[in-house]
Amino acid sequence: MAEDLASLVSTPRRISLLALLEDGPKSVQEITRLVPHMPLSIIVYDLEQMRARGIVVKRNGKYFITDKGSELLRKIPSEFNDMLRGLSTFYKMLNVISLRSAWVYLYYINPLILLAISTPLVLLGALMSWIANVKLVLLFPYAGPALPWYVSVISLAIYIMVDYIVSYRLKPMIIHLRELANVMVSLVPISVSVSLMSLLYYFTTHVTEQVLVPFYIISYLAPIMSLTILATLTALDTGVPFEHTAITYLAILYIPSSIAYLTVASL
Helix, strand or coil, X not given: CHHXXXXXXXXXXXXXXXXXXXXXXXXXXXXXXXXXXXXXXXXHHHHHHHHHCCCEEEECCEEEECHHHHHHHHHCCHHHHHHHHHHHHHHHHHHHHHCHHHHHHHHHHCHHHHHHHHHHHHHHHHHHHHHHCCEEEXXXXXXXXXXXXXXXXXXXXXXXXXXXXXXHHHCCCCCHHHHHHHHXXXXXXXXXXXXXXXXXXXXXXXXXXXXXXXXXXXXXXXXXXXXXXHHHHHHHHHCCCHHHHHHHHHHHHHHHHHHHHHHHHCC
């Protein structure tokens, strides 16, 4: 029992899976919809590892928590459970603001559906930004006059190149069309942010700071939503935990983008 408890505490995602099963038996597909940040391969692996230890059982395609599993859950320190509840709340918030559950559902049906939905939205955002002279500084929309139009093209090229490099490092065998679908759907929040900023500057002659505040908030949240979607789809493709891919994209893309944007905005 002590060894099983140590195994659970050292792998917190298994505690999350057990907590889901405590609410009732579930199939792998149901669990995947509830925790879209966790790759399918990881979910199946963890469930089968716990099944081998007698923590869960599988009947009629669904996993059930055993008495042993329930007892282990009760023995987990309350501080650890509080931390997991906090993480669960954080993930639920990410799911809502980035529509991750919907993207993951479409991903499992057919990744090309994602490409078909996202491409027109991204192209529309690019067209509107060109008309309104709003540029993309890596991940952030910028409406100042200091930058040429091709900065947006360079920013998109860097975004796509970084994603391919990260994906290749995590899993050398890349399915290029699927990777393109991942990139395009992850660009949807940024495209929406750019479109809103473009509409504001195109139809408003005098923009006050009070008017800009909500647009600034959206422009800072949109890249986080985009990278959340990209990290989720990359995790599903590679089997690497979502937390690892998210931290990688935040470090390589979000932080440098924030620095570049703030530098340009201060000119």
